[in-house]
Each structure stands twice: as C-alpha cells, then as structure tokens.
Amino acid sequence: MKIGIVLYPTYGGSGIVATELGNELAKKGHEIHFITYSQPVRLDVFQTNVYYHEVTMFDYPLFDYQPYELALTSKMVDVVMNEGLDLLHVHYAIPHASAAYFAQHILESRGIKIPFITTLHGTDITLVGKDPSFEPVITFSINESNAVTVVSNSLKKDTLKHFKITNEIQVIPNFIKTETYNPLNFNCKRVELAPNNERIITHVSNFRKVKRVDDVIRVFKKINQEIPSKLLLIGDGPERLKLEHLCRELNVCDDVKMLGKVQNVAEVLSMSDLFILPSETESFGLAALEALASHTPVLSSNTGGLPEVNKHGYSGFLSQVGDVDDIAKNALYILKDDETLLKFKRQAYKHSLKFEIDVILPQYEELYNKVCCSLNKEN
Ligand code: GMT
Secondary structure, three states: OEEEEEOOOOOOHHHHHHHHHHHHHHHOOOEEEEEEOOOOOOOOOOOOOEEEEEOOOOOOOOOOOOOHHHHHHHHHHHHHHHHOOOEEEEEOOOOHHHHHHHHHHHHHHOOOOOOEEEEEOOHHHHOOOOOOOOHHHHHHHHHHOOEEEEOOHHHHHHHHHHOOOOOOEEEOOOOEOHHHHOHHHOOOOHHHHOOOOOEEEEEEOOOOHHHOHHHHHHHHHHHHHHOOEEEEEEOOOOOHHHHHHHHHHHOOHHHEEEEEOOOOHHHHHOOOOEEEEOOOOOOOOHHHHHHHHOOOOEEEEOOOOHHHHOOEOOOEEEEOOOOHHHHHHHHHHHHOOHHHHHHHHHHHHHHHHHHEHHHHHHHHHHHHHHHHHHHHHHO
C-alpha cells in the first residue's frame, strides 16, 4: 500500500509514534511518504520504501501568520497525485485532520478518491483542541475522517466528552520495539553517572507545566535523603529555568544532572533504576512505555491513559497527581534492596511486551485495508 503520513517532526510523542509506525510499515513492504515541515527526528532515511516530502512556506510580508495549513494541504494534494497514494494517515488533529479533509475534496474535484485516517494523540484533544478557537474545526474534521484512532481508552472517553462525535473511534495504543531498548545493546556508563553505585532515577519530557517535573525533583529529594541516588532529567522546555532554581532551593544540584535533548534516550534508560512520570494529564505516556521496555519500573500519576500503561504494584506504582509523599514512598519500596528492584525490573519489561510493535502494527494495517476497501466499494 502507498501511505502518506502527516506528522509533527519534533521530539513530541505523536511525531515519534508516527515516524516509528512509518519506518516499520516500510520494512513490511509498504511505500511510506512522510509529509511535514522538517525531517522527522527518528526518520530512518536509509530505509527502502521511505520518502520525505517537505512542506515549504511562501514567505510574504503581508502574512503576520504564515498559512501553514494551506501549504500542507497543497503538498498533500501534490504527493497524492504524483506518487499515487492509496491513503493518508494524519497524526494530531490540529491542523492535520482539517488539512486532510480539504485535500481530500480538492483531489475529488480532480477525479481522485482517497481516504484519510486521523489519529488523536492527546493534547490535540485534552489541552488545545477543546479551546473554543479550535473546537468546531476539530469536531468537524474528526467526524469527516474515514476512520479515527486514539491512543488509549482514556483519550477515547475524553474525546467523546468534549466533542459531539458521530464517527466511530478505535483505540490503538502506542507501541514499542522492545529490542531497541534492550540494555544489553549499550556499553554501561553507570559508573560515570553514579560513581559510588548510587541508584539512578530518570525523567524524560518536554518540561512543560503539564509534566510536573518539579514533583520529580521534590520526590528525588525525599528518596536521596534515605537512599543515595542520582537524578537524570532528559529533555528541555519552558519550565527548565524554574527547575534549576528548585534544585538550588532544595540543595540537590550535586545529584541532579540535566542532560538536555539526548539523541538516544534508550541508552540512558538502560542505566536507570526508576522512571518518574507524574504528569497532570497524559493520554498514554510513551516515555513510560520506553522506560518499561528498558527494564525500568515506572512511578507515574494515575491520570489519563497512564493506568493502561503502568500496572500498579507490578510494573511500578500509580499515585494521585501531586502526591509527592506517595511517589517517594513507592520509590523507597522499589529501591530498598536489589532483590525487590530486580523483581520490578523484570516485571516492567514483561509488561511492556503487551505493547510490542508486532502486536500493534497489524491493527493499523487491518484498519488501512478496511478503509480502502470501503472506499473502493463506494466507487
Ligand atoms: O507529551 C507531550 O507533550 C507530547 C505529546 C504530543 O502530542 O506529541 O504526546 C502525546 O502523544 C503521545 C503519543 O501518542 C502520548 O504518548 C502522550 O501521552 C501524549 N501527551 C499527553 O497527553 C500530554
């Protein structure tokens, strides 16, 4: 099948899921055309069957705001026509779903019928999409999509709660290629990060308010008072300065390392003993799944889709949002001795297999076939 994948190319989870999905579909023989404004971070450029089409903007002084959605729509039309695509799969509703709807109708006027599938990832619904400035467009484009998927049952519930949805919504969770996260793939640099055999605790995010990274630091302070530990903060974002201040205030700077936007997150996770994700909202929590696949137990909040990813008492623990004491208590329980830590590490990995790519990919392929078949029947 020839599939156009529209995505955000940055470090965000939706872009990662879309890129990994395209890479894997290409390995299975599908022809994948990525359409976006810059090369996706995890794009496998050497993979056969993978193509990249860049949306270029026409810079004109009249535009205070560049009309990206129109440039994207035109690019979709161009790629579908010239590459003979069978299907468009757009990730993140804004503005990809409405651009796809527009492209679909332009193509129809030129005698080409193509279906589009919209995958909702979370913030497009829970934070941005429900804002009145976007709601009518989001509702319309979800309902007009030929198929809609969401990454968790929780996101399905939120979508149905905030929008008047008449279309069917299918849950297809985030996935992982567990082999990529096998700690044996990496040379262990543990001693450089924790020279006195301290426990290593990790957090990965884009340091936005919703991630509550300050809770991570407060939890770490409590852990470090009982068990010598190091905290690795991976990523970057708007909260970083405040977090640096908090480290100073709590006097933990010597034990907290901010690694920035690390290229190979799996390498750092391979050395971690515990991963903390205390988000305010999280439709799925791909970062938590990456940790589990790296044999790292997860302490997360119990919000959104996180209980679907992290099994309480097995792959880690769930706590109420903001309950720093409870997270710290659970951390001390897991880290207290090697035997308990090893048990949780094994269970974390075992749980991640539920989301192995081989389990999830066929669900997308089945949906692609269904959508294309029903369009062919219509014609
Ligand atoms: O978490 C982020 O800030 C990035 C965001 C995105 O839109 O790229 O991630 C969302 O999509 C991921 C992939 O489906 C999910 O695993 C994340 O949970 C979700 N983030 C939120 O809901 C906050």
